[in-house]
Amino acid sequence: SKTLKIAVVPGDGIGVEVMPYGVRCLQAVAQKFNLSLEFEHFNFASCDYYEKHGDMMPADWKEKLSKFDAIYFGAVGMPDQVPDNVSLWGSLLKFRREFDQYINLRPCRLMPGVKSPLAGRKPGDIDFWIVRENTEGEYSSVGGTMFEGTERETVIQETIMTRVGVDRVLRYAFDLAASRPRKKLTSATKSNGISITMPYWDSRVREMHKQFPDVAVEQYHIDILTAHFVQRPDSFDVVVGSNLFGDILSDLGPACTGTIGIAPSGNINPSGEFPSLFEPVHGSAPDIFGKGIANPVGMIWAGQMMLHHFGFTEAAAAMLSAIENVLARADLEIMTADMGGRGNTQSLGEAVEKEI
Amino acid sequence: SKTLKIAVVPGDGIGVEVMPYGVRCLQAVAQKFNLSLEFEHFNFASCDYYEKHGDMMPADWKEKLSKFDAIYFGAVGMPDQVPDNVSLWGSLLKFRREFDQYINLRPCRLMPGVKSPLAGRKPGDIDFWIVRENTEGEYSSVGGTMFEGTERETVIQETIMTRVGVDRVLRYAFDLAASRPRKKLTSATKSNGISITMPYWDSRVREMHKQFPDVAVEQYHIDILTAHFVQRPDSFDVVVGSNLFGDILSDLGPACTGTIGIAPSGNINPSGEFPSLFEPVHGSAPDIFGKGIANPVGMIWAGQMMLHHFGFTEAAAAMLSAIENVLARADLEIMTADMGGRGNTQSLGEAVEKEI
Numbered sequence: 148s149k150t151l152k153i154a155v156v157p158g159d160g161i162g163v164e165v166m167p168y169g170v171r172c173l174q175a176v177a178q179k180f181n182l183s184l185e186f187e188h189f190n191f192a193s194c195d196y197y198e199k200h201g202d203m204m205p206a207d208w209k210e211k212l213s214k215f216d217a218i219y220f221g222a223v224g225m226p227d228q229v230p231d232n233v234s235l236w237g238s239l240l241k242f243r244r245e246f247d248q249y250i251n252l253r254p255c256r257l258m259p260g261v262k263s264p265l266a267g268r269k270p271g272d273i274d275f276w277i278v279r280e281n282t283e284g285e286y287s288s289v290g291g292t293m294f295e296g297t298e299r300e301t302v303i304q305e306t307i308m309t310r311v312g313v314d315r316v317l318r319y320a321f322d323l324a325a326s327r328p329r330k331k332l333t334s335a336t337k338s339n340g341i342s343i344t345m346p347y348w349d350s351r352v353r354e355m356h357k358q359f360p361d362v363a364v365e366q367y368h369i370d371i372l373t374a375h376f377v378q379r380p381d382s383f384d385v386v387v388g389s390n391l392f393g394d395i396l397s398d399l400g401p402a403c404t405g406t407i408g409i410a411p412s413g414n415i416n417p418s419g420e421f422p423s424l425f426e427p428v429h430g431s432a433p434d435i436f437g438k439g440i441a442n443p444v445g446m447i448w449a450g451q452m453m454l455h456h457f458g459f460t461e462a463a464a465a466m467l468s469a470i471e472n473v474l475a476r477a478d479l480e481i482m483t484a485d486m487g488g489r490g491n492t493q494s495l496g497e498a499v500e501k502e503i
Numbered sequence: 504s505k506t507l508k509i510a511v512v513p514g515d516g517i518g519v520e521v522m523p524y525g526v527r528c529l530q531a532v533a534q535k536f537n538l539s540l541e542f543e544h545f546n547f548a549s550c551d552y553y554e555k556h557g558d559m560m561p562a563d564w565k566e567k568l569s570k571f572d573a574i575y576f577g578a579v580g581m582p583d584q585v586p587d588n589v590s591l592w593g594s595l596l597k598f599r600r601e602f603d604q605y606i607n608l609r610p611c612r613l614m615p616g617v618k619s620p621l622a623g624r625k626p627g628d629i630d631f632w633i634v635r636e637n638t639e640g641e642y643s644s645v646g647g648t649m650f651e652g653t654e655r656e657t658v659i660q661e662t663i664m665t666r667v668g669v670d671r672v673l674r675y676a677f678d679l680a681a682s683r684p685r686k687k688l689t690s691a692t693k694s695n696g697i698s699i700t701m702p703y704w705d706s707r708v709r710e711m712h713k714q715f716p717d718v719a720v721e722q723y724h725i726d727i728l729t730a731h732f733v734q735r736p737d738s739f740d741v742v743v744g745s746n747l748f749g750d751i752l753s754d755l756g757p758a759c760t761g762t763i764g765i766a767p768s769g770n771i772n773p774s775g776e777f778p779s780l781f782e783p784v785h786g787s788a789p790d791i792f793g794k795g796i797a798n799p800v801g802m803i804w805a806g807q808m809m810l811h812h813f814g815f816t817e818a819a820a821a822m823l824s825a826i827e828n829v830l831a832r833a834d835l836e837i838m839t840a841d842m843g844g845r846g847n848t849q850s851l852g853e854a855v856e857k858e859i
């Protein structure tokens with residue numbers, strides 16, 4: 148069986164704290180299923196690296212990382228050290244664009260043992276996928292400032308959507324919806340207010356729908372859609388959105404399932420031409436960094452998505468069961484604070500490792 | 504005492520259904536407090552008008568409406584008749600920009616008698632204001648399409664922030680926060696991903712903060728902020744955001760308080776040079792239009808905000824109490840379906856009118 152070559156990039160903040168448990172769980176499952184996983188660690192793509200080298204990454208980062216099948220990524224961002232736009236555009240957002248990871252795939256599942264902040268929701272009630280465009284849209288680096296420093300100061304930033312970029316993420320989302328029992332796709336838009344790019348997005352949804360007549364499509368403006376996430380999260384199956392709308396919905400969705408601390412994410416290059424990247428949704432969380440209390444499940448679950456993506460389905464299933472079993476026990480001595488527990492990164496990380 | 508001249512613009516969909524109850528409640532409170540309110544009805548700014556005249560409004564709409572102190576507005580948008588971007592940019596969004604209603608002010612309050620979808624939240628727990636920039640930002644009409652109809656199709660839309668536009672909404676939000684006991688302001692940003700306009704927004708927040716040293720400022724990226732709305736809505740006091748972020752948060756916030764059907768909104772021109780506009784947050788809701796089941800409280804509460812804005816504080820207080828009293832009874836025969844009731848627009852609208 149093939150060897151999976153994994154670049155480990157912990158990054159900043161709690162990324163550094165949760166990464167060891169992600170790697171340990173992957174090693175445990177590899178041993179059990181006799182998989183060949185090769186890990187190499189990199190300390191760039193971090194604000195510490197920036198402070199030493201004046202840049203987030205070495206000039207040959209792309210060459211270095213292209214050799215790997217996947218990047219296992221923690222989190223980036225320490226705004227007291229480096230402005231967030233500098234650190235993120237110098238690392239994660241570069242990976243997404245230069246490795247053409249145009250799909251950002253994020254599950255949204257209420258797990259047994261985890262309490263939802265929503266009244267009366269139980270495990271099984273919330274179980275859908277968010278498919279987010281990951282390379283263009285609102286996340287553009289095009290724009291600038293005129294009349295800088297004066298009363299007339301005017302700052303412009305362009306949102307850019309291409310047919311190629313929109314169609315490929317829609318096709319992926321329709322494909323995913325078509326493969327599921329409910330066959331339902333929800334498209335996030337804001338075509339009443341954002342009057343040029345969003346009507347375009349809608350028109351491509353209508354066009355793509357013709358190729359997937361079995362899929363039921365609903366479309367909501369992003370404002371009311373966030374309300375529906377809170378009021379009827381059970382009604383979603385696959386939700387597709389632009390870079391920004393997908394970003395927002397994929398924090399809100401996991402929050403409705405209890406905590407974004409358990410949510411994983413795959414930044415996928417479907418052709419495999421470049422490595423895909425797997426990371427927790429939570430980010431570097433400077434406010435809790437250094438306390439050892441970060442939830443490691445998002446990181447571990449991201450590793451699970453990675454195995455699944457590369458076709459190690461049995462090992463991936465075992466890893467997901469291990470996560471579910473540990474959470475289902477709802478042992479407050481082991482669970483982290485974001486889930487109401489008194490445990491820490493170590494207690495929860497080791498519990499999952501042991502369960503595997 | 505002065506006469507308040509009110510232009511009544513019901514618009515489309517449930518806007519037409521809830522408006523009569525808004526006007527009746529205002530007339531009731533005017534009678535009780537001996538206020539002089541003058542109403543004039545307009546049928547433009549509706550998709551029916553568009554179908555007849557090929558435009559949402561007559562050429563002299565601005566002249567017609569400028570004579571009024573306020574516009575009492577229902578909702579616009581029937582996407583099966585007219586595309587949403589055409590109907591909204593031809594009416595509501597025109598009012599906001601051409602009447603320079605640069606503040607969009609929206610209360611977010613969990614009311615007695617209304618059940619929150621969030622577990623364990625009671626009246627009083629959620630009580631904050633959203634201040635939304637209302638004339639620029641992501642809602643721009645600048646941009647276009649290149650290589651139209653080809654594989655290279657590229658669609659661009661500009662987000663535009665000006666110092667004047669950003670500073671005036673921030674000043675209003677800081678002022679409001681400074682006037683409240685908690686003196687806390689939360690700023691929505693996304694400066695890690697939206698790398699030009701959003702860092703600018705942040706820099707103006709820092710600058711304005713110097714003039715309001717007593718106000719505590721916190722800042723969150725919009726993605727995690729939506730999560731916090733669900734997880735700790737009790738912690739907010741005043742939340743300020745760009746046109747788009749304010750739009751999203753002001754649907755999500757009211758959803759957390761039970762239903763967006765009760766939420767009102769003031770589109771305010773603080774100088775009074777042009778009329779301000781008061782409307783429910785909910786929009787035209789084509790899916791429930793024609794059934795007579797729309798919640799009239801958002802419309803009525805918007806009327807209450809209007810009276811308060813023009814200094815009729817006693818009458819406004821009475822109107823708010825009437826709304827609260829009726830909701831607090833939680834009489835399911837009277838309450839509308841969005842609040843779990845079996846009543847309709849008429850039963851709830853008349854109950855508030857009677858209570859006044």
Ligand SMILES: CC(C)[C@H](C(=O)O)[C@@H](O)C(=O)O
Nearest residue numbers: 339340370580591750784786
């Ligand atoms: C109808 C629409 C253009 C409008 C907006 O996006 O501003 C509405 O959602 C609102 O919040 O007032």
Ligand SMILES: CC(C)[C@H](C(=O)O)[C@@H](O)C(=O)O
Nearest residue numbers: 224235394428430695696726
């Ligand atoms: C860190 C940030 C740039 C990133 C994003 O906005 O994409 C994060 O929020 C995410 O969701 O992966």
